[in-house]
Amino acid sequence: MNFSPTELLAVMAARQLTGVTSVFAGVGVPLVSAVLAQKTHAPQLIIVVEGGSMGPQMMPGRLPYSTNEMRTACRAQMLPGITDTFLFAQRGFLDVGFVGGAQIDPFGNLNSSVIGSYQRPTVRLPGSGGANDIISLCRNVMVVTMHEKRRFVPKVDFVTSPGFLAGGEARHRAGLLFGKVSRIVTNLGILEFDDVTKRLRLERIHPGVSVKAVQENTGFALAVPDPLPMTEAPTELELRMLRGIDPDRNFLGAA
Amino acid sequence: MIPSADFVEARRRLEAKPQAAGEKLVDLPSAIERIRDGDHIAIGGCLFSRSPLAALTEVLRQRRRELTLSRNLMCYEGELFMAAGAVVKLMTSWFDIALPWGLSRKLREDVEGGLVQFEEWSHLGLGLRYRAGAMGVPFLPTLTMIGSDLMEVTDTKTMVCPFTGEKLCLIPALFPDVALIHVHRADRFGNCQIDGYPHMDVDIARAATTVIVTAEEIIDEDEVRSHPDRTLIPGLVVDAVVEVPYGSFPHECYGLYEADFDHFEAYTDEIKEKGTGAINNYLERYVYNVPNHQAYLALFGEGVLDRQRQNAHELVGER
Numbered sequence: 423m424n425f426s427p428t429e430l431l432a433v434m435a436a437r438q439l440t441g442v443t444s445v446f447a448g449v450g451v452p453l454v455s456a457v458l459a460q461k462t463h464a465p466q467l468i469i470v471v472e473g474g475s476m477g478p479q480m481m482p483g484r485l486p487y488s489t490n491e492m493r494t495a496c497r498a499q500m501l502p503g504i505t506d507t508f509l510f511a512q513r514g515f516l517d518v519g520f521v522g523g524a525q526i527d528p529f530g531n532l533n534s535s536v537i538g539s540y541q542r543p544t545v546r547l548p549g550s551g552g553a554n555d556i557i558s559l560c561r562n563v564m565v566v567t568m569h570e571k572r573r574f575v576p577k578v579d580f581v582t583s584p585g586f587l588a589g590g591e592a593r594h595r596a597g598l599l600f601g602k603v604s605r606i607v608t609n610l611g612i613l614e615f616d617d618v619t620k621r622l623r624l625e626r627i628h629p630g631v632s633v634k635a636v637q638e639n640t641g642f643a644l645a646v647p648d649p650l651p652m653t654e655a656p657t658e659l660e661l662r663m664l665r666g667i668d669p670d671r672n673f674l675g676a677a
Numbered sequence: 678m679i680p681s682a683d684f685v686e687a688r689r690r691l692e693a694k695p696q697a698a699g700e701k702l703v704d705l706p707s708a709i710e711r712i713r714d715g716d717h718i719a720i721g722g723c724l725f726s727r728s729p730l731a732a733l734t735e736v737l738r739q740r741r742r743e744l745t746l747s748r749n750l751m752c753y754e755g756e757l758f759m760a761a762g763a764v765v766k767l768m769t770s771w772f773d774i775a776l777p778w779g780l781s782r783k784l785r786e787d788v789e790g791g792l793v794q795f796e797e798w799s800h801l802g803l804g805l806r807y808r809a810g811a812m813g814v815p816f817l818p819t820l821t822m823i824g825s826d827l828m829e830v831t832d833t834k835t836m837v838c839p840f841t842g843e844k845l846c847l848i849p850a851l852f853p854d855v856a857l858i859h860v861h862r863a864d865r866f867g868n869c870q871i872d873g874y875p876h877m878d879v880d881i882a883r884a885a886t887t888v889i890v891t892a893e894e895i896i897d898e899d900e901v902r903s904h905p906d907r908t909l910i911p912g913l914v915v916d917a918v919v920e921v922p923y924g925s926f927p928h929e930c931y932g933l934y935e936a937d938f939d940h941f942e943a944y945t946d947e948i949k950e951k952g953t954g955a956i957n958n959y960l961e962r963y964v965y966n967v968p969n970h971q972a973y974l975a976l977f978g979e980g981v982l983d984r985q986r987q988n989a990h991e992l993v994g995e996r
Contacts, residue, residue, distance in 0.1 A: 504876055540829075550799045550827060552799070553799075554802075555799050558823065581824075587824055597835070599843060
């Protein structure tokens with residue numbers, strides 16, 4: 423069965439949620455993946471969305487465009503206020519944070535604020551939203567993003583959401599006592615961080631993708647393990663379920 | 678404007694204000710006349726949910742200027758204020774309509790061009806600013822925003838926790854001059870009921886000096902008294918209440934009507950085609966040339982309103 427890059431990304435991200443109790447998910451592909459996990463291998467998964475929705479079971483074909491609308495609240499278990507939703511994460515209740523990509527550097531720092539200077543930017547981006555909070559407060563954060571050279575840059579112009587900052591122990595030293603960015607899931611492979619330096623390296627590659635393609639789409643050098651394990655291709659069931667969730671392809675893009 | 682974290686001044690302002698006892702029902706223009714040029718307005722709801730759009734439209738119609746707007750996630754109402762030349766500073770964690778409609782061109786033009794100041798907080802960071810304001814304290818400690826460049830561009834501080842020795846980020850209280858909030862139901866004394874998401878409205882109402890509420894429906898005092906558990910904002914903190922059915926439209930109001938995504942599409946298509954000048958045409962058509970909210974709703978038509986009610990019903994069911 424053929425699949426698009428976005429579909430591959432969504433399936434690979436959904437698989438990361440095996441055995442996870444709760445996922446704090448951003449809208450877009452991260453949320454689609456969480457819904458896919460809930461409809462396949464993780465029926466008890468508690469999805470949390472920052473607009474104030476805890477434990478929703480979203481309606482196929484009516485995925486939300488925002489974190490805070492009725493579509494996001496379908497069959498939820500609780501609708502806390504926004505501040506209180508984040509405070510569940512600060513207290514330590516939330517397992518996995520699932521955030522989308524903007525610019526990302528070799529230490530997992532994310533920029534969704536500005537290209538250029540903050541005061542007079544070349545490009546003013548939408549901003550943090552809850553990304554900074556999710557990455558600072560959840561136990562374990564995964565970034566779900568398309569793998570493009572313009573996203574994977576040697577240095578971000580602005581650290582909106584801190585990964586490992588300058589690497590090594592920098593994150594902990596800055597005062598981020600809990601949590602970590604553990605993994606970057608892309609449409610080309612899965613990237614993780616070196617235990618000591620906290621620098622990104624390639625961990626797994628998706629079927630049909632070459633190391634050369636990964637490197638060409640990354641703006642900095644990635645260490646590659648030898649042998650390099652390969653992920654399993656999306657199954658027919660996963661793809662069928664995924665397309666059922668977003669039949670109008672509002673989030674999955676062109677087939 | 679009350680300086681950041683100045684809980685003493687915020688308390689003085691509140692005590693200097695005439696106590697808001699008794700009936701507060703007024704019409705929309707009189708409610709909005711309380712807003713002054715240069716005020717900081719905190720906007721209730723979130724993005725395109727329960728936005729006080731009728732109230733904001735009236736602010737534009739009254740041509741207020743030099744405003745600061747704060748909101749957790751800011752939608753195209755921010756663009757309308759920029760196009761009207763009514764805003765000098767936006768304070769938010771995120772500004773856009775939503776992913777499918779792309780980056781805001783107006784935001785890019787005005788912020789990149791230095792016409793409007795954009796103060797970015799994390800979503801929780803801004804929430805804690807309102808919460809600290811609601812509590813009447815100067816700041817709240819948190820573990821969010823630490824280590825990020827957001828700390829460099831906002832007036833957060835760090836401190837070593839006097840109990841544990843750990844480093845903490847301190848978020849300064851925000852005391853808006855005015856809170857604009859749209860609710861499902863209120864009585865004539867301003868006791869407010871909200872269905873669905875409360876967003877940050879309860880904190881915003883308590884943090885602000887003046888609170889203006891629009892309600893889908895004015896209900897009887899007895900209805901409030903028989904369900905006091907449903908009151909999220911007490912009349913005590915409210916200064917003016919206005920009955921405005923569809924007061925968030927074309928944004929959504931939980932359980933009552935879904936956001937009109939077709940309208941968002943048409944609005945952004947116009948901007949894509951004609952540039953951000955299209956927003957000024959929109960202002961003429963939907964704000965300046967309509968005398969009131971009823972006339973505004975007529976531009977959408979009964980059919981659209983009915984369809985959006987039906988959508989809400991399908992999503993939320995009987996309530």
